Amino acid sequence: MTERRLGLRARVIAAFAIGALLMSSLLSIVTYSVTRAQLTESREEDAFVSAENTAVLINNALSSTTQISGLVPIMSQVLVPTGTLQGMLHNTSSAFVDSQLSLNKLDPVFVNTLRAGSAAEMTFRINEQPYYVVGLPLPRAQANAWYLHAAPLAEVEQDLNSLLPTLAGASVITTVLGMAFGVYVTKRLLSPIDEISEAAGLVAAGDLTTRLKSGGDPDLNQLIESFNGMASSLQERIERDSRFASDVSHELRSPLMTLTGSVAVIERRREDMPEKAQIALDLLSTDIRRFKLLVEDLLEISRFDVGAVQLDIEEVMLGEFVHQAIGAAVARQREVPIIDNNGSGGLIVELDKRRIAQVIRNLSENADKYAGGVTQIRLGHNGDDIRIEIEDEGPGVPVDERELIFERFARGSEGGRRGSGTGVGLGLSLVTEHLRLHGGTITVTDRVDGLLGSCFVISLPGVVVG
Template identity: 30%
Template structure:
């Protein structure tokens, strides 16, 4: 890659960096930068054009005046000299020509009667033939062909030169018909100083224009961004669930139209959320009412099925063998229906936000042992838990979580099921691992969904489809987490993480609830006053 290509690539990278920086900075800064760049471009362009026009005007005016006087002096003084003047004659004529108001130096060159070149100089120390460019000397001494458009063989020529930092005007002409050749040298230092003063003035004007544009951009940005800031604040309030947020609309510009559109969208969203909340509340009320209504007949049916089950287990064999399968099916389905109603009531409490913890100090190992023993799972479960690992939790809800996880592992993974407990910081980790085929990857994201069935071909199962969902909700209400994964060896692994002290979470929730009640009590009066230009 060539150096020029490297340089171009570097410029492109720098440009992308600058654009990326501007893209992610604030809109106010971007507006100020854009205003500043436009103002700077306009001011620099105007100043450059003004400087160039004034420079040409000043230099042209001085140049014309000097050349006009030099030409006049050549006609009056140099042409009056003899064809072969002496050096004294040339010096006298040069000093007289230099007395012009334009203040230029003069150099006259001729040949004497002996054919020798003689030079007359008005200022021998400052101006000599070496100061005249060779190209100008050649042009002055070149005889041109006479035509209808060119009636003189010699003409006046001039050139601007720079000696160090000092500008000069050099001109030359030859006397027509025989005579000396004259050159003049005029310093343009006063004009250069005037042009420098003009450049400084234009630079100051450009700086003032840039400052003014920055102030104007700031004012414009404030005017434009204030409604945008209000819109952003209103959008955040709307995202926080304050659906009664509205913007105060004034004017007929695009920002006012945007505010009206926001208000219409907020009204539609508030209505839609209210309708959805009403339907959701009606659904929860229906499930709760249905569950309560089912409990009374289920209680009676359960009592009857218990009597039938005792008859089935009795040694007398009073139940007809022909109807025994039907009786066992009724007993099984009654239990399943009873579990489903209890689970529906628990889910309803979670959805309504009425589920509460009843905390107690629990030894985790003892709690797991009691859960396994109560369900006669001692022979199918391996427990790896040290006594003494305690936590302040709700024992009943922890039992529900463990029963669902262990029962699910025994049902789908088979024994032995391994339950291990360990402490990790301020948390307690309980892992339930089976040795079955594991959970299919497409099922993993849905294992905690309500009523989810891993296989569509088996829509009916012994469980209610709510156990893992209830276990997850019970973990969340403790401030914990429940996850599912597959073991690298074999089987599924459910990991329950619970804080060792859930009372801290309860205290925080109580503070938020009291604060929320206070805000709702005072919210109406605050909204009536408006905030940041927002109102209903």
């Protein structure tokens, strides 16, 4: 199974977001580490100075005969920062001002360092709280003794903990800003691609005059020039082919008129001909009529291809116009009912009468040839848009042919039999072109009443004026 990859736009935005997240996370880690080091160092420096000053005061208050037990009252009289724990360590004993501090709560490494005869400092936890502990010797004590000064670091830890949400929030904001910047950058970077895509869509829709403007970007100029060159070549090729079809059709009209006139003369003597000659004459007349229709349709199609068509807009009453158009389409034995929904027949609409009448005529003739004729026409509207639905009672159009039948020279499964009529496969294609000029469309569905047959739906937007 093929893996679905993210689009270029999504990948660029994701790259900016991930990059912003990584950078903000790195900066947050660095900021946290530097802040932690600075706060801890500052607190430890203050604690060490306080410990030194306190040790000097205690040492000055001692005499050579002072016992270890007599040091506690002296330490109690010394002012130290709030939360500081004090104690005294002797080679063989210890004494502490605060009950929170005891010998078994001191780090063994710290104690051994002191008893080895030197001062010591260390950070460790006492009663689950962080402390910076300083041990300084007291030279005037009776025997080897050290003053213990434990400064709390809980405030530093709280400050650092409060900093974490701020850094996390900054990382999130930076990531969002990075994503927003990625959206902006991709919009700027991909706007030429969007323009090329839009232009390609216009060319595919038939607007061969579409060209891209050079934006002065040397990296894109070659692509723009190639696209414009391709569009120009395609336009020239289609115009050349259209002119060829038009020229051929024009050239064929003269000999076709001669053939038509000659056959008309011969048909006047048809009754005097043998039976086989009459059959041959009938076949010749039928093919000449088909040939004449083909030439006329080719001329009309070529005008569409070269853009040499314009709408002749007139105001008409919809119901009256459709009635006249369907009545003039072909001679018929019965009247086609026209169903007026929502008073649509009384609407005044703007359209090209000749072209829309030809649309209705082509659909009617198509129904007569292949689908038993038109059974009814329904008129409807929605705001300024109108719908004309033409139903027949034929075998219907297979689903896989409902778009194919509107292609040029496509006659469908029912229209492919030579004996089924004189169609040349351009009637429905012309219907599509006439409607496209009006901005309209045509689709084919099954009949809404569930009976066998087709329903051709004409949609013309924005034509209602009253």
